Structures are given as C-alpha cells and as structure tokens.
Amino acid sequence: MKMKRILVTGGAGFLGSHLCERLTEQGHDVICLDNYFTGRKKNVEHLIDKRNFELMRHDVAFPIYLEVDQIYSLACPASPIHYQYNAVKTIKTSVMGAINVLGLAKRVKARVLQASTSEVYGDPQEHPQKETYWGNVNPIGLRSCYDEGKRVAETLFFDYHRMNNVDIRVIRIFNTYGPRMHPNDGRVVSNFIVQALRGNDITIYGDGEQTRSFCYVDDLIEGMMRLMNTDSVIGPVNVGNPGEFTIKQLAEQVIYFTGSKSKIIYKPLPSDDPRQRRPDISLAKEKLGWEPVVPLNEGLIKTIEYFRDNLE
Ligand code: NAD
Ligand code: UDP
Numbered sequence: 001m002k003m004k005r006i007l008v009t010g011g012a013g014f015l016g017s018h019l020c021e022r023l024t025e026q027g028h029d030v031i032c033l034d035n036y037f038t039g040r041k042k043n044v045e046h047l048i049d050k051r052n053f054e055l056m057r058h059d060v061a062f063p064i065y066l067e068v069d070q071i072y073s074l075a076c077p078a079s080p081i082h083y084q085y086n087a088v089k090t091i092k093t094s095v096m097g098a099i100n101v102l103g104l105a106k107r108v109k110a111r112v113l114q115a116s117t118s119e120v121y122g123d124p125q126e127h128p129q130k131e132t133y134w135g136n137v138n139p140i141g142l143r144s145c146y147d148e149g150k151r152v153a154e155t156l157f158f159d160y161h162r163m164n165n166v167d168i169r170v171i172r173i174f175n176t177y178g179p180r181m182h183p184n185d186g187r188v189v190s191n192f193i194v195q196a197l198r199g200n201d202i203t204i205y206g207d208g209e210q211t212r213s214f215c216y217v218d219d220l221i222e223g224m225m226r227l228m229n230t231d232s233v234i235g236p237v238n239v240g241n242p243g244e245f246t247i248k249q250l251a252e253q254v255i256y257f258t259g260s261k262s263k264i265i266y267k268p269l270p271s272d273d274p275r276q277r278r279p280d281i282s283l284a285k286e287k288l289g290w291e292p293v294v295p296l297n298e299g300l301i302k303t304i305e306y307f308r309d310n311l312e
Contacts (some may be wrong), residue, residue, distance in 0.1 A: 005067065007030045007110075009060050009101060010074035012039030014181050015115070015173075018221050019072060019154050020044055024053045032068065035059040038077045043180050060097035061089075064104050068229060071112040076150075078117075080143065080270065081186035087145035094149030095156070102160040102265070113228045114171040116236060118277055120172060128244075128278040131236050133170065139270040152237065157253045161234070169227050174240025175191035176277045178217030178299065179306035189214060189300075192251055193307050196260035206269030208248030211276045215241035218293035226288040235289040240279035240297045241292040250296075257300050 007025050010016040011032030016039065023030045024047050032044055033056045047053040058064060060075040076093050077083040083090045098114065105112035121129045122137030137147045160166040177189035185191075195202045225240035245253075251264050284290045 003029065004066060004069040005031070007031045007033060007066060007068045007071045008063075009033045009072065009097065009117075010039065010076060012036060012041060012043050012055070013074065013196040014043070014078075014178075014209075015176065015217065015220065016072075016074045017043035017180050018178070018217050019074070019224065022249055024050055024220055027052065030054070031056055031068065031199060033058050033060070033064070034075065035276055038079070038082050038182060038185070040182070060100055061092045063100050066104065066229065068107055068110050069158070069254075071101050071105055071110050072115070072224070072228065073097065073112060074115045076115070080146075080185045084142055089227065090145040091149045093151045093189070098156045100155035102156060103293055106160065106164050107285075109167070110169040111169065112157075113171060113224070114153055116154050116170050116172045116224050117150050118238070118240065118279065119143065119172040120151050120154065121277070123272065123274040124277065127276055128242065128280040129238065130280040131283055136164065138272050142274045162244065168234055168236035170237070171224055171227050172236050172238045173220060174215055174238065174277065175212045176215045176217055176220045176240070178303050181303070183307065183311060188212070188247060188250065189303065190307075192254040193258065193304055194311065196254050196258040196262050197304070197307055197311055199260060199262055201265040202251050202255065202262050203267050204247055204251055204264055205267050206247075206273065207266070208251065209246050210269075210273060211244045211246050211278065212250075213241050213244045213278045214250070214296055214299070215239070215292055216294035216302070219294050223284060223288060223290045226290050230288060237284050237287065238279040238281055239284055239290070241296070242278055242281055243296055244276075244278040245296065253297065253300055254304075257297070257303055291312060
C-alpha cells in the first residue's frame with residue numbers, strides 16, 4: 001500500500017482516535033486536528049510518540065493550510081447534550097468546517113470523506129432507512145443544529161464535487177459505541193454503562209420502546225476506511241449495524257453484563273427524539289464488501305471492560 005499523508009479532523013474524539021490508531025498502524029503520516037471541545041488528548045496519548053503521528057490544535061470553522069492526500073472530516077460534537085450546548089457553534093462547525101476541508105481538498109487535490117449521520121433521516125417514516133430516503137427532519141427544533149448542519153455539509157460536499165470536481169466520499173454513520181466514549185457524553189450506551197457501574201439509576205427517556213441499531217466502533221472504522229479507499233462508490237453510504245433494539249432491551253443487557261443492582265427509572269423523552277432507526281446496508285455490502293461482525297453483546301462486554309478500567 002502507498003503511504004499517504006492523512007488529516008483526521010476531530011481526531012482526538014471517540015471515533016477519530018480509533019481511526020488515527022488504525023491509520024498510524026498502517027504506516028501513514030497522520031495529522032490529528034482537534035479543538036478539544038469533546039475530544040481529549042488522553043484518547044491519542046498512546047500515539048503521541050510515534051514518528052508518523054502529529055497533533056494539531058485548531059478549530060475547523062477557520063481555514064486549514066496543510067498539504068495532505070486524504071482528509072477524514074469528523075470534527076463535530078456528536079452527542080445531543082454537547083451539540084446543543086452551543087447550537088450556533090455546532091452549525092458553524094458543520095458548515096464552515098465542511099467549506100474549509102473542501103477548500104483544502106480542492107487546493108491540494110486530496111480525497112475528502114465526510115462523517116455524516118443517520119440523523120439526516122430525522123424521525124424516519126421509511127424503515128429501515130435506505131440512502132435514497134430524503135428524511136423527515138424538523139428544521140427549527142433542538143436537534144436541528146446538528147441534523148440540518150450535517151445535511152448542509154452533505155449538500156456542500158456534492159456541490160464541490162459537481163462544480164469543482166473535488167474527490168468526495170460521504171458516509172452516513174448510525175449509532176456507534178465502544179471504548180473511549182466520553183463518560184459524560186450523554187449518549188445512551190455510555191450513560192447506561194456508567195450508571196450501571198456506579199450503581200446509579202438507569203435513566204430511560206420516554207417509554208423505552210424507541211429503537212436504535214448499535215454498531216461497534218471497530219466495525220464502523222473498517223467501513224469508513226473501505227469507503228475512503230474505494231473507487232466504486234462516493235456515497236452517501238449507510239454504515240451501521242442492522243441489529244435493532246429497543247432502549248429498554250439495551251438497558252436490560254447492560255444490567256445483565258455489568259451484574260449491576262441499578263434500577264431502571266423513566267424520564268421525559270426529549271423533543272424530536274426519533275422513534276425508530278435501522279440502517280439498510282445493502283449498498284455497503286455490495287460496493288464495499290462490508291458488514292458488521294461484532295454483535296451487540298460482544299461489543300457491550302468490551303465497552304464495559306473499558307469503562308471499568310477508566311472510571312475513577
Ligand atoms: P466526539 O464528540 O467524540 O468527537 C468529535 C471530535 O470533534 C472531538 O474530538 C471534538 O473535540 C472535535 N471538534 C468538535 N468541534 C470542533 C471544531 N470546531 N474544530 C475542531 N475539532 C472539533 O464524537 P464522535 O462520536 O467521535 O463523532 C465523530 C464524527 O462522527 C462526528 O462528525 C459525528 O457527527 C459523526 N457521527 C458519529 C456517530 C456516533 O454514533 N458516534 C453517529 C453519526 C455520526
Ligand atoms: N436515551 C435514554 N437514556 C439516556 C440517554 C439516551 O433513554 O440516558 C435514549 C434517547 O432518548 C434516544 C436513545 O436513547 O431515544 C439514543 O440516544 P442517543 O443520544 O445515544 O442517540 P440519538 O438519539 O442521537 O440516536
């Protein structure tokens with residue numbers, strides 16, 4: 001394989017740190033760019049001494065001047081509590097961030113991959129979701145800064161591709177979990193595991209009958225790298241695990257695998273919380289030869305192990 005210079009924006013975050021690790025192991029020269037809003041140096045500290053890894057503090061809302069062959073655009077807070085903390089900043093990160101990586105890609109003729117999301121489907125009226133579904137998104141709700149920001153980013157990617165011939169890839173990531181999720185991240189898998197390990201109540205929002213499909217991080221990163229390195233499709237491509245679970249089933253599995261005595265309690269459902277979500281991954285199977293191999297129980301056990309070792 002030819003070694004490349006690769007920029008990973010949001011590289012100190014949950015997904016970014018796993019990606020930087022894989023790319024560094026393959027021998028590429030990796031630049032990890034992050035403003036540390038939700039990311040942590042700790043996530044990549046094991047890479048810092050490697051000669052082919054470099055950390056750069058920068059905000060993607062401002063132009064980036066580097067020379068690289070590939071760009072993975074991951075910078076953006078992903079959990080509702082973090083992306084709603086400063087909604088306007090979240091939109092700037094998605095939109096200005098997309099313009100800046102696309103401008104960079106155009107100048108240096110790099111291939112650029114956008115980490116988009118299943119949230120572009122909103123509260124979906126088609127189930128499971130195929131890439132051809134246009135979505136059902138509230139443009140003015142609490143989740144809109146994230147959902148619409150990601151939708152505009154996709155638009156920008158396709159317009160730069162059509163108008164400026166930029167070499168793009170767009171991945172639509174479905175709920176992904178695993179080691180290095182932030183313990184206060186607020187997403188459901190990390191919340192439930194941390195609550196169970198601390199013996200606190202497990203907080204189900206709503207009746208717990210809403211569904212999600214959870215993908216283990218190693219599977220997701222494999223799919224993302226295959227999309228970046230294929231010539232057979234530019235996207236958007238769904239990457240996620242089609243195993244669909246209710247939030248109540250997830251809570252029960254976490255209690256079972258942690259052996260916790262925590263009780264389940266119910267809290268109000270946040271507004272615009274999608275009722276159901278499951279990826280149709282036929283396109284990823286056909287074009288990338290990819291499908292997930294880690295089932296939820298196995299992934300939960302690994303994630304629980306990580307939190308056991310890392311919670312003070
Ligand atoms: P994360 O919050 O752990 O990582 C995001 C990273 O981006 C953090 O390191 C953060 O500090 C950095 N960042 C945020 N704003 C920035 C800015 N303005 N400039 C530079 N860096 C900035 O989240 P994650 O789960 O690793 O998600 C990574 C990407 O994947 C995001 O774009 C997210 O939208 C997308 N995604 C994730 C999931 C998931 O389930 N994990 C699902 C769909 C999409
Ligand atoms: N959720 C929950 N308890 C929590 C955190 C989340 O019941 O402590 C629910 C949330 O309302 C949603 C689902 O779990 O229905 C997934 O939430 P998450 O924030 O992980 O992802 P997203 O809603 O963005 O898919």
